[in-house]
Amino acid sequence: MLLMRFVKYSLTDSFTSFQNGKLQTAFVKKLHAGPYYKVSKDIKLDNLKSSTISHKDETVHFGFQTVSATEKAQKVHQVFENVASKYDLMNDVMSVGIHRIWKDYFVKKIFPLHPGTNIIDVAGGTGDIAFRMLEGLDRQNKNSNSSTDDDSGSRKNTTILISDINQAMLDVGKKRALTMNLQSDGLSWLCANAQELPLPENSFDLYTIAFGIRNVTDVSKALDEAYRILRPGGRFMCLEFSHVKNPLLKWAYDTYSFQVIPPLGEVVAGDWKSYQYLVESIRKFPTQDEFKNMIEEAGFRSVRYENLSFGVVSIHSGYKI
Amino acid sequence: MAKRSCANTRWQKEQRFCLLTGGSLTRGVFFRWTPVVRSQSTDAFPDDSDAKETQRLKDEETEYENDIKVKILDAALGYVDISGWSKEALAQGAESLGYPSVTHGLFPKGGVELVHHFYQRANDRLSSELPSDIQEAHLDPLKAKNDLKILRLAVEKRLRMNADHIFTSRWTEALGLMAFPPNAPSSLKLLANLVDEMWFHAGDTSADFSWYTKRALLATVYKSTEMSMIQDRSDDFKSTWEFLDRRIDEMDQLRDCPKKLEEASVVMKGFYQTALNVIGVPDRRKME
Numbered sequence: 045m046l047l048m049r050f051v052k053y054s055l056t057d058s059f060t061s062f063q064n065g066k067l068q069t070a071f072v073k074k075l076h077a078g079p080y081y082k083v084s085k086d087i088k089l090d091n092l093k094s095s096t097i098s099h100k101d102e103t104v105h106f107g108f109q110t111v112s113a114t115e116k117a118q119k120v121h122q123v124f125e126n127v128a129s130k131y132d133l134m135n136d137v138m139s140v141g142i143h144r145i146w147k148d149y150f151v152k153k154i155f156p157l158h159p160g161t162n163i164i165d166v167a168g169g170t171g172d173i174a175f176r177m178l179e180g181l182d183r184q185n186k187n188s189n190s191s192t193d194d195d196s197g198s199r200k201n202t203t204i205l206i207s208d209i210n211q212a213m214l215d216v217g218k219k220r221a222l223t224m225n226l227q228s229d230g231l232s233w234l235c236a237n238a239q240e241l242p243l244p245e246n247s248f249d250l251y252t253i254a255f256g257i258r259n260v261t262d263v264s265k266a267l268d269e270a271y272r273i274l275r276p277g278g279r280f281m282c283l284e285f286s287h288v289k290n291p292l293l294k295w296a297y298d299t300y301s302f303q304v305i306p307p308l309g310e311v312v313a314g315d316w317k318s319y320q321y322l323v324e325s326i327r328k329f330p331t332q333d334e335f336k337n338m339i340e341e342a343g344f345r346s347v348r349y350e351n352l353s354f355g356v357v358s359i360h361s362g363y364k365i
Numbered sequence: 366m367a368k369r370s371c372a373n374t375r376w377q378k379e380q381r382f383c384l385l386t387g388g389s390l391t392r393g394v395f396f397r398w399t400p401v402v403r404s405q406s407t408d409a410f411p412d413d414s415d416a417k418e419t420q421r422l423k424d425e426e427t428e429y430e431n432d433i434k435v436k437i438l439d440a441a442l443g444y445v446d447i448s449g450w451s452k453e454a455l456a457q458g459a460e461s462l463g464y465p466s467v468t469h470g471l472f473p474k475g476g477v478e479l480v481h482h483f484y485q486r487a488n489d490r491l492s493s494e495l496p497s498d499i500q501e502a503h504l505d506p507l508k509a510k511n512d513l514k515i516l517r518l519a520v521e522k523r524l525r526m527n528a529d530h531i532f533t534s535r536w537t538e539a540l541g542l543m544a545f546p547p548n549a550p551s552s553l554k555l556l557a558n559l560v561d562e563m564w565f566h567a568g569d570t571s572a573d574f575s576w577y578t579k580r581a582l583l584a585t586v587y588k589s590t591e592m593s594m595i596q597d598r599s600d601d602f603k604s605t606w607e608f609l610d611r612r613i614d615e616m617d618q619l620r621d622c623p624k625k626l627e628e629a630s631v632v633m634k635g636f637y638q639t640a641l642n643v644i645g646v647p648d649r650r651k652m653e
Binding site: 153154155156157158161249250275276277278279345346348361363365 | 433457464468469473
């Protein structure tokens with residue numbers, strides 16, 4: 045019976061009907077009939093328009109809902125607080141491991157990297173990008189050390205600062221760093237908001253942000269901050285989910301996003317709503333060209349983007365020159 | 366940090382809708398680059414009569430970006446013998462100018478952009494120096510047979526510009542990069558521009574199909590001489606220049622080919638008529 049309803053929803057209704065949560069409650073009830081049912085301590089979506097919202101607050105989108113700016117920040121914080129422990133596992137499950145290929149490609153574009161480069165990886169909580177950069181530097185040193193006599197290698201002077209607004213994500217990243225065999229002397233951690241980084245201007249050569257910028261309340265502010273802390277000649281690189289143009293692929297992608305990912309979230313991490321937010325926030329993010337314009341407005345030049353996987357993911361890159 | 370004319374004001378795009386055409390042109394909006402004043406409101410303005418101004422500003426932006434790219438490429442050429450035609454050389458070139466090494470990302474295709482830049486620079490040098498060389502050699506393009514002499518001069522001059530990289534064995538790498546399928550169209554374009562330039566200086570004014578055949582012919586001569594040069598171990602590439610002389614002579618012989626074909630075709634026609642007469646097929650024209 046549940047399967048029939050599932051099929052009926054997927055074939056006849058549009059995916060927006062899932063917001064009602066009808067399928068969700070039915071699925072969740074059937075699935076978690078036993079002792080494995082976890083009370084998800086996440087966002088209370090029922091009392092959106094509480095009386096505490098002041099009229100001065102701008103409204104922004106939180107997935108497909110509209111909330112005030114301050115509330116979005118809190119909600120996003122809550123989402124990542126909830127998903128932090130299972131973040132990497134869920135990434136693997138949702139993207140069938142393809143996120144690793146995306147991130148590998150993203151990091152490969154940075155190399156060759158010379159000693160003395162200062163890198164900041166924003167919203168890099170669990171350290172995926174930063175660890176790949178460290179591995180890449182190791183590989184680069186191994187290749188070049190055969191010709192030069194420098195035994196400390198170019199790693200010595202390259203610093204990577206991992207910043208995230210959520211301490212829980214950073215904690216997961218620190219734990220992972222310990223288990224990996226990488227030399228992490230150039231690695232540092234910072235809990236900060238991407239819209240207001242407590243860092244001096246003109247202090248970094250490379251600013252990367254992977255799958256983080258769509259969670260920021262005011263994207264332009266984050267881009268302005270990126271421009272501020274980069275040195276002249278510095279590079280801004282952003283890896284983010286984006287829009288698929290091809291209608292057939294789009295339909296398949298949407299179906300997968302709205303039918304499969306939230307239930308998977310419930311099964312694997314016990315959290316339907318966070319993953320619902322995730323797929324909705326992808327739809328709300330500007331298109332590739334719109335985002336490119338936003339980056340240019342912040343002052344970056346030579347801005348270009350590259351689609352991966354037919355537009356599911358897109359890499360935007362700009363220079364402060 | 367090296368000095369550079371970095372525009373310190375940040376420009377923002379203001380969307381302005383053109384009401385003259387009822388709402389949208391091309392992609393729908395015109396952009397104007399204005400300095401960022403964050404308190405400024407971004408309401409749409411109803412007037413827009415400065416499409417030229419917008420285009421001029423956009424062109425300035427592109428020119429500014431290109432200037433920086435050219436500076437980095439020129440600096441990177443100095444590192445080619447150490448690091449080859451690669452992103453490494455571009456990174457080193459950028460660092461020598463004071464930019465962080467990540468600036469090599471301005472050239473997404475990597476080393477091949479450096480090769481094309483070098484090729485273009487050499488072509489430009491040829492265009493500027495060739496007229497004076499022709500005058501020195503007292504060759505007049507209008508006289509017969511002199512065009513081949515000018516071509517020989519031009520090909521030798523252009524190939525000598527690659528000599529430095531041949532000595533460091535980096536030119537074969539460059540040729541390989543240019544032949545790589547994604548890069549081949551742009552490389553062919555550079556070659557086409559080069560041979561066109563050479564024929565222009567040799568005084569070519571043809572307006573028929575021979576325009577194409579001449580350039581194709583010269584391109585094959587140039588390429589084959591280049592191939593000979595990279596394998597050449599003789600003193601000052603002597604055997605390459607002898608090879609070039611032989612190719613130019615062949616070009617000369619090929620030019621007489623149409624005349625010879627015409628003569629040949631008259632003879633063939635005669636044979637054909639004789640054969641018909643022998644068989645006994647009457648010639649219809651004579652019958653009338």
